[in-house]
Amino acid sequence: MTGSFLKNLREEKTNGAARVEEILAVLSRTYPDAGTALRFETPFQLLVAAMLSAQTTDRQVNKITEKLFKRYREPRDFALLTPEELAREIKGCGLYRSKSKHIIAASRILVEKYNSQVPQNLAELELLPGVGRKTANVVLNVAFGQPTLPVDTHVFRVSHRLGLARARTPEKTEEELLAIIPENARRAFHHQLIAHGRVICTARRPRCSNCPLAYLCPSRSIQEKRVTT
Template sequence: MPEGRRVREILEILDRTYPDARTALHFNNPFQLLVAAILSAQTTDRQVNSITDRLFRHYRRPEDFARLNPEELAREIQGCGLYRNKSKNIIATSRILVEKYNSRVPDRLEELESLPGVGRKTANVVLNVAFGRPTIPVDTHVFRVSHRLGLARSKTPEKTEEELVSLIPEERRRAAHHQLIAHGRQVCTARSPRCPACPLAHLCPEGK
């Protein structure tokens, strides 16, 4: 089967299988999404939501976080991995947003990546979810599933993102990101993938 046709069929099946796929993170505005995305590094979305559901009742805006010291915030988020470092980054980012961006989250990749604690994946999550941009953030699920399906072969998330962007039409990228994550969580798991139940098995080089 020609590669272009195979990619189209993969995307069509993902559309049918996960029509409502979206981020699992809880948030009410771009700033809260940014905080949640920073917290999500090496932490499950469920654990992040447990923390932010409580945290955002008391601290909602960049100004609220900017007034905290790292020890105060660390106590609030200690249920997640690397919480001390994340506390420092969230406070530093909040202060930059207040001082430089009038408390608004920037909507450009370069500006987002310049914020403490914000890498390319986190920046792309904010652009995709909060601003509706056609980005493909590459987390562990997207990386694993795209490689198993033969959509990418690179060894880094950055190069994998480039490969996916070259294959997936712009209008499909936002949805494809969430659908690949859903597939990675529900079927194409890291250990013991459910290949017999996979709707993409016939298109997968590693399908069993």
């Protein structure tokens, strides 16, 4: 390798790190109080809410859990239900029949294997029925304060538009983000990117002219052109 090549490589890495720091700073200023919209009192309740949130808005999940958690609070309560009984309680969310089966099965495992406690590591959480990587990471991030970086549709979209990730899957996108986002910033970054995706960087007609990150965004001109055509 030539000296000029190594110099350019170091400069590119330095500039990339500086850009990431700037993005994190802007997000922190813009969304200082960003956090989960799901309502819960215990890690188990968050687990249930996160399982319900697939293909369902957080607002709708909160409507369901507001009543649900008054009647059923602990894993043992859910473990005693039949899928039909729980399905009636959560009928307002998408895929409610399969979700009812998964929640009951997961609750029974928690009772039998974990003394009704939610595991605090990714591998064990992912073994629970109906719990994928994103849901597990949400529980670890929000309930247990771990520096995980769940990739939902907003995180995936915004990170790609900002040029922070290029992978085609959420799992690979998570790997790319973990490689560049400092550990102490990951929890907040996840929530801030979701907030930005909901308010500014929407799937359709993103508000690029109002975006505080526009000067750092390689997709700005592309998105603006799509909106005007």
